[in-house]
Amino acid sequence: MCGYILFAGSNDETVDKQPFSISNPTFLLVLGIISIVTGILKLLTPVQGLPILGDLIPSAAGVVAGMVMIFGIYRKNTDSVPEKEGALDQLGSNLLQLRKPIGLGLLAIAIIHFFLPRTPLF
16 A cells, blocks of 8 residues: 555645545655554564575565655655754655655565465565
């Protein structure tokens, strides 16, 4: 879902009042937090076969998706961008510039993981 929102999301600044709209910042924040938590917890669950490689790429993709979504909300809510950005702000800005390719990559990882769930690395 995060991949679709990042790939096909709108760039307008309007806030939609519907609860499950891709323009609603509360929905995006909750989805981003859930994505990060799920990605981190999935790394901690035991898998058959290779201990860490079973869900490494989908878990990392979930964490990246959540970070991009949360940073997008943060960037919309801040009025001024500081002249000297910290390392986290620079990382978030770079991720936001690559929002559509990241979303497309997330969709590809999700489809591959859906059809090949027990493959190492996917």
